Amino acid sequence: MALSFTNLTIKAVLLFILLQYCSNHASAVSPTKVFNEKDVESLNTYLKHVIEGDIADIPFNSVFNNKDTDSFFFTGNSDSRHLQYSDCDPEDVVLADSVQWEKEEGYWIGDLTFLMWNGDPNISDDWPYMYDHYKGFITGNVQGNKYRQRNIFLYPPLADTCPSSSKEEMKISKKGRKNRKGKKNKKGRKKRNGENGVRRTLHGTMNDACTALKSEGKITVVGNGTCGVNGNTKVFRADQEAKTCSTNPERQGEIEGPFGSLTYTYTTLVGRDNALLYQVFITKSALNYFEAVVLGDPAGRCIGINPPFVYDCGYTEDRILQSQLTTLTSGPDGVQRRTRTAQIFDAFGVIGMPVHASFYREYKVDEEEFRSVMLETQMEYNILDEDMGAWASDESNRAVDGDIGGTGIDAVMDFLNTSFDL
Numbered sequence: 001m002a003l004s005f006t007n008l009t010i011k012a013v014l015l016f017i018l019l020q021y022c023s024n025h026a027s028a029v030s031p032t033k034v035f036n037e038k039d040v041e042s043l044n045t046y047l048k049h050v051i052e053g054d055i056a057d058i059p060f061n062s063v064f065n066n067k068d069t070d071s072f073f074f075t076g077n078s079d080s081r082h083l084q085y086s087d088c089d090p091e092d093v094v095l096a097d098s099v100q101w102e103k104e105e106g107y108w109i110g111d112l113t114f115l116m117w118n119g120d121p122n123i124s125d126d127w128p129y130m131y132d133h134y135k136g137f138i139t140g141n142v143q144g145n146k147y148r149q150r151n152i153f154l155y156p157p158l159a160d161t162c163p164s165s166s167k168e169e170m171k172i173s174k175k176g177r178k179n180r181k182g183k184k185n186k187k188g189r190k191k192r193n194g195e196n197g198v199r200r201t202l203h204g205t206m207n208d209a210c211t212a213l214k215s216e217g218k219i220t221v222v223g224n225g226t227c228g229v230n231g232n233t234k235v236f237r238a239d240q241e242a243k244t245c246s247t248n249p250e251r252q253g254e255i256e257g258p259f260g261s262l263t264y265t266y267t268t269l270v271g272r273d274n275a276l277l278y279q280v281f282i283t284k285s286a287l288n289y290f291e292a293v294v295l296g297d298p299a300g301r302c303i304g305i306n307p308p309f310v311y312d313c314g315y316t317e318d319r320i321l322q323s324q325l326t327t328l329t330s331g332p333d334g335v336q337r338r339t340r341t342a343q344i345f346d347a348f349g350v351i352g353m354p355v356h357a358s359f360y361r362e363y364k365v366d367e368e369e370f371r372s373v374m375l376e377t378q379m380e381y382n383i384l385d386e387d388m389g390a391w392a393s394d395e396s397n398r399a400v401d402g403d404i405g406g407t408g409i410d411a412v413m414d415f416l417n418t419s420f421d422l
Contacts, residue, residue: 093145093242098253099273101142103328107370108338110136110362112153117355125218126398129155129232135377136360137370137412139419145242148422150235152389152412154374156381157231158209222399223387231381234391235402235415262286263321276326281318282347288313319347324358336364375409388412 095101114122114131121132135154140147210227213220220227243257255267259280268277292302292311302313324342331337340360346353365373378388389412391399404415 088245088247090145090242090245093245095142095145095147095242095253095255098269100269100276100328101147101253103336104140104147104338105142106140107365107367108136108138108140108362109365109370109373110138110360112136112361113359115357115359117353122356127155127232127234128158128213128219128221128227130157130159131155135374135381136362137374137416138362139416141419141422143422146422147238147240148419149238150416150419151237152233152235152374152416154233154377154381154383155231157225158213158228222391223384225384225387229382230387231383232387232391233383233389233402233412234393234399235389235404235412236392264318270325271327274328278322278324278326279320280322281320284315284318285310287315287319291315319351320345321347338362338364371409371413374412378409385409389415 096105112134114134116122121130124131134156136151137154138149138151140149210220213227221230222232225232240255240257242255244255246252246254253269255265257265259265262282263280263286264283265278265280268279269275270277288302288311289309291297291299291313292304293308297313299313302311304310305312322342322344324340326338326340329337329339338360340358340362342358342360343354344356345351346355385408388408389402389404390407392402394400404411406414
């Protein structure tokens with residue numbers, strides 16, 4: 001869906017800029033930072049986690065994208081990108097008047113896949129669980145000009161991909177593919193476990209994968225579970241509201257606004273009342289600041305417009321980071337479905353290069369089925385009660401306290417139902 005930040009920027013870059021922001025208040029001297037490949041990798045890592053939907057509580061305004069501060073916000077490629085501000089009040093916007101927004105309300109269950117640039121399932125050094133097939137449980141609510149979403153993602157234990165220190169060289173062996181064969185469960189799906197009950201990976205047994213992680217000094221588990229045995233969860237929160245509006249009826253339901261400290265987002269209703277396009281851009285103000293302050297103006301081309309924040313280093317337009325299409329459908333069975341596909345792009349290394357993609361297949365249910373399937377998934381993934389709702393992600397994707405007031409299925413349901421308190 002258009003406002004799930006499924007879910008884009010880099011821990012190093014973001015941390016550098018946040019630190020610089022603070023230091024510039026205390027000193028007129030701007031420290032420099034050499035931009036290297038690690039910085040680029042970290043930036044793309046942060047951007048990736050936005051689309052996964054595991055960035056917890058990001059500030060929505062900054063000097064780089066605040067619409068109320070003319071000298072700071074990025075205006076896009078042309079003024080036509082922005083909504084009209086005259087003769088309407090964003091507070092009067094009723095999102096539910098648009099079919100797409102009205103359909104976003106309710107309980108959704110998702111079968112999720114998150115991929116790397118080469119099409120292989122994502123591998124995370126900070127979250128040793130599966131990304132090829134995992135589950136999402138999402139609530140959404142629209143009231144007036146506001147939208148609220150609460151998510152929990154359930155991940156299976158590490159099983160089918162052995163995290164290699166060289167991700168680009170990871171290969172799938174024919175033997176590994178055969179090892180995935182197993183008996184069918186009640187729903188007709190083949191189990192991941194072989195007939196002998198030994199969990200397999202593309203490179204051998206699960207024990208091999210966990211041993212490899214440990215030998216490389218990587219995280220093998222978060223919490224008190226066991227690598228290859230217990231899955232885990234992450235929660236996510238999103239609250240947005242219409243900050244702008246248009247008197248043009250063709251632009252009804254459109255939303256734009258800042259997300260995080262460096263990016264600006266646009267949501268456009270497309271199709272025949274059945275789709276939304278959500279795009280995220282890094283602002284030109286952030287790009288100019290990044291080169292001038294974080295990199296220390298290495299080319300000597302930056303001009304201070306309003307130091308210590310506003311500079312001109314030659315960036316005159318935004319760079320796309322994420323483009324996500326959500327399509328809403330329903331069939332003869334009456335089931336409402338929501339299919340989300342998102343692309344994440346490199347904004348600093350090979351600009352415009354796709355680096356990640358997601359494929360989310362979601363369907364709408366009532367609260368009873370929502371809870372029942374979540375409990376079944378918890379059991380299937382062998383997730384400990386103490387891990388249900390226990391974790392979220394900080395801006396560098398490290399697991400932090402989920403802060404939902406408890407753990408277990410009841411605490412999770414209470415958290416997810418806060419969507420409807422809007």
